[in-house]
Amino acid sequence: MKKPILSKRMDAFPPYLFQELDGKKQEEVKKGRDVISLAIGDPDLPTPKPAAGFAAKEVLKPANHRYPYSRGSAKLRRAIAGWHKKRHGITLDPETEVLALIGSKEGLAHLPFALTDRGDTVLIPDPCYPVYKTGAILSGAEIKRLPLERRNGFLPDFDSVPKKLLDETRLLFLNYPNNPTGAVADLKFYAKAVAAAKKRGFWIAQDAAYSEIFFGKPSPSIMQVPGAKDTAVEFYSVSKTYCMTGWRLAWLIGNREAVGALAKLKDNMDSGQFNAIQETAAFCLKEHDRLAPPIRHIFRARADLFTRALKKSGWRVFEPGATFFVWARPPVEQSSLDCVYRLLSQAAVLITPGSGFGPSGEGYVRFSLTAPEKRIAEAAERISRINW
Template sequence: MKFANRVESLPPYLFAEIDKKRQAAIARGVDIINMGIGDPDQPTFKHIVDAMHKALDDPSTHNYPPYQGMKEFREGVVKWFEKRFGQKFDADKECVSLIGSKEALHNCIFATIDKGDIALLPDPAYPVYKSSTILSGGKPYVTPLLEKNNWLPDLTKIPSDVAQKANIIMVGYPNNPTGAIAPLEFYDEVIAFAKKYDLIVLSDNAYSELTFDNYVAPSIFQAKGAKDVALEFHSLSKTYNMTGWRVGFAVGNEKVIKALSTVKTNIDSGVFKAIQRAAITAFDTPKEIIQKNISLYKERRDVAIKGLRELGWNIKDPIKGTFYLWLPIPPSFKASTDFASAMLDKCGIVVPPGSGYGEYGEGYFRIALTIDKKRIEEGILRMKKEGLVFAQACSVK
């Protein structure tokens, strides 16, 4: 059998690898605490499930959906976007439905990157940006996200000959895996940079609604001139606990929407209409329901941070966005994979090693707050018992 080089050249998909190890540990009878994947543990909100039941009972939802998404869905999107971010979009030309944002990130990179083209990507980052660039025959050029820069890329460090050869720049805040947020001025800078070098900006805003402590995340479209160059991906996955439903949307520059839609039209047949109807209901979710869900994550965040501080981690400010904690591995470990393996083997805790998110993720690991706070407390206890603390010298109470 022969397989395409592009498949052979991909590194193994991080979460699939982690899942294999997790399954093996479960088979050995280990009581696993899974802090690995950002998959909400709470059910989809009831009013959305109810809307789905109703939509399913209507046979008119059972056939192929329109490629770009139902008109009512796109109208629901642009109405939500205007209410949330104060920005207007044309539902027909500047909006498309997505089967979750993961496929769209891939398809949009596929639509914008030719063989040999450079994609300016953050690192560490959601692994799809890099793998889709490689699958498209492009060359990733990574801009490091460093703590000293608040995990924002330093665009002034990108050599101008590289920027000239690049075709896209990818940004994503609130950020997976670092939990960092971006001020609106950052988007101004990105847009100016993109205009200077004729780049398309792809903004991944999957966590826009998952924020804490009264922080409200912006959209890139609140920055002036963004529509000239940008497209933004949104997902219902994390906001409404809908990861399994596979629904999201992109809004932005008409030409980029058209290019993405052209690829999608040729390879998928859209989002199940019943799901689109349920999604329309999701857009009208009362604030209190979302807030209750956020409070749950906030409580877990605070429990985790308190425990980790007691184990010696110097966590200055609690994260303001996403449900991830991004932490340095203890200095006694050389590589993040060694630390992740020790966490699994000694404590039965699954955490992804930072290196899975790129070379600048080395030296870190990520915790997903998608488990009950009691399990987080149990995890902290196991770490303490096994000596998996940040520094031996710290005072562990």
């Protein structure tokens, strides 16, 4: 028999980090240990009842059972544009500057196909959400890393990036509020990023998946920078805002050529998200002021509780300005993985190694506060008893 072979492309993907960690967790669970998982960024809170109840009715409507319009229904795109007008004071054309996605992971992974060619440079933050690499790997682009450092509040410093690298960059990913660090960006930073992109001629893809889990001032949109639409697109999602990770609905806004290119790609690739879910997303956006704040307040209380406890135990904690992540270094310097294994073996707490988000994450770990407050408090208490 002549054996069929897999594509070489697949060799470029390392094993998915969370699968490996889950294997370790299962080993501990088999030993009868009560493992508290603060590893994966998936909210434990249910989708708000009004949203789930609305969806249940939409599911029963036969009109919703047919193929959706892959770019998102006109109603959803109008609701998205209306929400951004109210939330950020920006004007978007729902026809050309808004595109519905089957989760932002899908859009982030596909965008480089629409904006880059083989050999082009894609600049990704380091550390970052690993999916920014996916489309770049598949489209044959070259990935370069932009280190995020604590002394700059985990914002890239464009002045320290070699001019040659910025000149050859075709696409830059940004992500604020930031996973894994919890850092936030202000409009001054976005203005600098937009100025650099316009000067050097590259695209910016800003990932705002955590836009509504903020603890201080509401996080701004990069589109509030005058002229940002010339060069930038921005991703939003219902996943974290309304605890709807399983529903798979997100959207892209911004530059019409870039939005149009991804829409064209998706026209040839998928058929959009279930209409009942699109209807529900539009409902959530209209009811935003009722649905989003209670979720935000819960994550904020958890972050306050946990960062206070970690600091008391001698950890060096970066105070998150948003998200449900806490980015920290242990009391005694060690590798990210050693720290993760120590917490698992001595405290039965599973977390994520910072090194899994890129080389600049080495020495850090990420806690995801996606467990009930009592469990988070217990995790902090167990961690405080670790013998370093």
